[in-house]
Amino acid sequence: MTTDLRNRIARAMAKAAGSKAFREPGTEWNHLRSVWLGHADAALAAIQDQFVPPPPGSTEEQMPDDILALIDPPPYLSTACETAQLLEQAVAEHPERQAGLGEWARRMHARCRTNNKYTGRLCDCGHHGETADA
Known part of the structure; x- marks a missing residue:
């Protein structure tokens, strides 16, 4: 709140x-x-x-398997990891800000919900170990 x-x-x-x-x-x-x-x-x-969303990894809002079998969802990149990648790019453009930007990027990766809440597809950013293609 x-x-x-x-x-x-x-x-x-x-x-x-x-x-x-x-x-x-x-x-x-x-x-x-x-x-x-x-x-x-x-x-x-x-x-x-x-107002409390399901926790990361929850399948509460995931579509049923028979519906998922009918679609081919695109690779999933969470909003948090997308933002982290932008911060990582900013480090290359602003090396003098590496410490602060790097810390924010780590925070964003830590906030990743890991899987798409509707399809169950795992985040493809590579910072979480196993990815959707693994």
């Missing part, structure tokens, strides 16, 4: 209820603001599971 989302929900709830908590300046409104933020926390907790 982001703080921005929490604040936006609290402000929207307060506005809908006609509260001045976020419209008026001054510390005298802090208690009421914290009440609305608490309401936003409760609302977010109630719907949290609807």
